[in-house]
Amino acid sequence: MRYGLDDKPKLSDMIIFGLQWLAVTIPFILIMGKVVGVMDGDYISYIQKLFLVLGFLILLQIFRGHKLPLIMGPAAVILVAILTSSHQGMGAINSSVLIGGLVLAILAASGLFNYLKKLFTPRVIIVILMLISFTLLPTIISLISVSGPVTAIDNFLFSLGFVVVLLAAHALLKGIWKSTLTLSALFIGTLVYYLIFGFTGFTDMNLARVGLPHSLTGSLAVPDVGVLAAFLVSFFALAVNDLASIESVGTILNADEMEKRVKNGITITGLGNVFSGIMGVMGSVNYSISPGLIAATGVASRYTFIPAAIGLIILSLSPMAIGIMSSIPSPVIGVIFLYILTAQIGASLLLVVEKDGIKTVDHGMIIGLPLILGTAIAFLPSEVASQLPAILRPVLGNGFVMGTLFVLFLEHLLYSKGTISRKNNYKKE
Template sequence: MLKSKDSFTVLLAGMQWLFFIFTNTVMVPLSIGHALGLAPEDIAASMQRSFILTGLLCIVQAVWGHRYALMDGPAGVWWGLVLSICASAPAMGLDIGTVAASLSSGFIISSSVVIILALCGFLNVLRRIFTPMVMGVFLLLLTFQLANTFFKGMIGYDQGGKWDLKLAGLSLFIIIVVAFIHLKGKGKWGQFSLLGGIIIGWIAYAVFFGSQSRMESASGGTGIWHWLPWGAPGFEPGIIMVGLLAGLVNMTNTLTSLTAAGRLFNREATNKQFVRSILFTNGFSILAGCLGLIPFGTFASSIGFLENTKVLRRAALIAGATMFIIVGIFPALGGWLAKLPLSVGNAVLFVAYLQMFGTAIRSFQGITFNAKTIYRVALPVLTGISIMNIPASAFAEFPPLLTPILSNGLIIGVILVIILENTIQWNKLEGKSFIAEKETPTQQIVIQRQ
């Protein structure tokens, strides 16, 4: 009886993972396919390939790689970079076919370089650079970035700057449902708050808005494997160079994810785990480049999901990843799952990622902040958030190949905090607290009146 209950728990947790992986994956091949002008059947095939490879990578990482219950999927850094380069292609004087061919080369070259760096011990250099302060800023900015994205999605925010009030009301209802199950659920039921929110929210959406589907029509599962579907690899030097930088940023994302996971699982990742994780992630990324998919990365956002569900078992992730592979193999299942409204998924993930804020704050434990040392957090975080809120059109006058970097608040914020941490001796300033500082005339008047 105990084993059957345990299996049922793993199955439910696996379904939560299925929806989490799907929501974080489905829009990537769809949006990139449209950006590259691919035919609907080619987009559908790329979605199936993406689902299958993502599920396989999650299982491989859980069993042989980093061995944590962390999602590995299409990397957000690469996703934003590809969309930005496609949008900037006319300004660079490139046709979309040349861009696609050079991107494939960039994926393969960058992933190969990262593998070589990992084998040569470059991770030790990164671990010295990525102190708890840097990782805390990284997680804070990632939380703000994700929360902003999912908040806009759950309120139906459109390009005209308008809300969909009915959709926003439904999203608020879903958030209340998730919070209620999470806080009031007895026993293990509180662990399935996200799954409950998805099911109840999906039903409510169907009642008030009807059904929807984002899945492109597909012919079948046997013709989805196309070698180099974006054409023979090209070599545009600027795209290759930006791709190398994106590969390094993605490498640091793995470092941050595994370090945060070590604290959550009370089992610090070893150097071998870091190396194995990078080898598998970038090995699959090389394969992705040959199959018309973007490179993979370990999702730091998995930490928020795990902290919300409290289900840390690898078996649950493996179950969810296996279901995801099945969805990729059978287009009909993918079409059904694609009916999950984005607003419902966004509302549920908005709640899940709130937990990441706490993870980021805990990274600063033991650090003293005063009127001077607060800059080591405030400057990179607020600068990054400010850039995130600037429209992409504002960067139109920047060099096209620098735009993906300069317009990315997460990257700029992390670069700033790394510079601050390596140029200023903050420990000498920590001894000066707010109380010890000289009072201003206004403060002295207040004290005298008291």
Template sequence: MAYNPEQPVFETEVKSSIKLLYGVEDRPKTWWETLFYAWQVTLVDFTPFIWAGAFVSLAGLPDTVIPTMISACFLAMGIGTIIQTTIGNRLPIVQGPSSSVLTAMGGVTAIYGFPAMWGAVLVGGLLEMIIGASRILGKIRNFIPPVVTGSVVTAIGFVAAKISITWIFSSTKPLHLLLALIAFLLALILKYKGKGVWSQGFILISVVAVGVVLSTILGQYDWAKVAAAPWFAFPRLFPFKGFDGTSNAFVLIPIAIIGGFTGYIGSMFESLGDYAATCAVSGETYRVKHINKGIAAEGLGCIASGFLGALPVTSYTQNIGIIAATGIASRFITQVAAVMFLFYGLSPKLAMALACIPRSVVGGVFAISASLIMFSGLEVIFSETQSFENNLIAGTTIGAAVMVPFFASTTGAKWVSTMSSFPKMYMNNNVFIAVTVGIVMNLLVNYVLKPKDGQPLKE
């Protein structure tokens, strides 16, 4: 069969109840509105400082490398997002540091050093780009019907909720928890009682009003750090040195490359789910081209990240939440946000100004977006005729995606810690589990175990 990039991934069209203010191809009529919504995107997708800190801890590196890595990650976010929205799948997707890849790369760096990590980042990005260009992933569409994708999107909603809760309780100070509650209530009021820009911009308004203004009044916003940061700083290629303090290039070590690529595998499966979720909340038909071009562009963005000294990038779940909550799916706004990320990377002062916003405030606002993602996934599931088979696939997939990582981080943590890097990463990755379990359950229920007479399975 000839390759058709416009071929829908699903045989039946998946519809969402989300009312869009701007579709993927739309642009706001005024520049101030564009800048307003783009800035809102950057506030919620502003997580490089979190992942940079996590990576440094995993790799056993000194905290002095964090500021440089944060700036590099912002540059990579801008470049990766521009690549994805122009020559990639052209969906309103923000690219940012991948938790799956950074986990794998942290172990590589701890053992082999920075040069080996950059080698693994560059080769991994190249392999991902080749996989996307080869159209291999696009051929698996028959194994991911709406019930599977809806389950994945629902799992992404749980991940978004976990991100929200993590941010809310990033500081257990009573005052920070109060700020989170105030931000949540203000966002809720603006979303459902506000009109026009007050409703569509509820995320930005709430974060600035509570995270900057009120936090400053209560002494919770560190203006001293903002003042101390420089306005401008030029980026450097391969800014980090090896363990010997001299080498700042990259080296290719096969074991390091293999170890790092396990993270890329998880990232690609996450992206398949994110692309489906983005299409669902943006009113777009999920097509084969979105998979192939998206993964190829993501790989190219990871290569750029490696040269800049940033963590590899992947599609960001947070941005799906913004679209679901605001109804703003404009690719143009996402591209303007990408330019803002570039400015953050070039201006440590701007980056520090956002980093000083209490995470609890952003978490309180993002809780609304997370709930909307979750329900969007359920809508996709119910877009197909309910049956015992579909209920079994969805229930098993969502249950595994939510509870296996919970087990891996609680009662099973000691056992999981004895595993090698790939199974350890898999056991803690909600979206990777959702994609693989969903595909396997669909194969078992609808192909392997399906009665020869075509009758449904017995309940």
């Protein structure tokens, strides 16, 4: 390593490597933030607040949280919960993010989270990671086949070609170029799209060069039981993601006091989601993509995240900059989203091999049924979902939540070791 975990690089190196972390972070914020920001009605202000929250959270994590070189960004699992609860309004969604973050922070800070960790078996984690990808497919389909100034079929054909190019770049590029592929794909894909179809993006030149979001707080409303239950299950999955990210980077860097780092890191993540709920933006989580960039650059210093965090805060104060960055065509966002989620499925399959997650047909059932059920529910026609009882709709109509509940039921109850051993004893008798 050129710089270790607690090394302080010289200022020029710190800025250069900080900009690299910033370059990796921005695409995730723009891609997921724009999806929800459009729902919110003022996506420029929404993404401003998202940049602002994440800038401060990164600083908190490197100085008071896990103190590791970890990227933070919007949580895909919370995006799923927001999309399936959109009919309840942003007030109920913001309150649910706030409550979910508070519960997570209390569990982590009190040490109770250690007891819940027993539920996170390899098969449960595999299903959760895959469900995030599969249950976001309807959103991806709507992004790559959107109809407007450009026809749906043209957008779809462009997306197919862009997917092939993106996967080829992933296979051929190495080092820092591969680590920052999402950023370059974002800009190159946007440029090519507008060269082919003409410019249809950012046109509001009246946005202020410098200015705060229109409102620093979001609306809050009492969520119904179903919405809150769906978000709490989603925060359960967010905790799995956060735990895995902190553990993976800590292990690679041989960091000391990992139990303390996990406790503090997840506590800060929970408090960050409370802050996100108050400000009216989606929840955030630590990402597990940092090891690739650390390996490529040989820089593991947590202090290089200071320029990245400051950069996010500065960008959050410019509606004009956010507006320009947000003029990315929907098909480009959809394809990059597809690429990111495909990589997540790859990581899930690798986990199956590393943890020897499937040894019997029963193990395959534990993984397969929740995935099929969750995906089927995600594609339920709206007229069917609307007929579900209103209080249960956010749970029964949420493919991710139902898939997660089923894998827990299968893993820890129906196909638990105790159940299987009793079944075998009964057959012997």
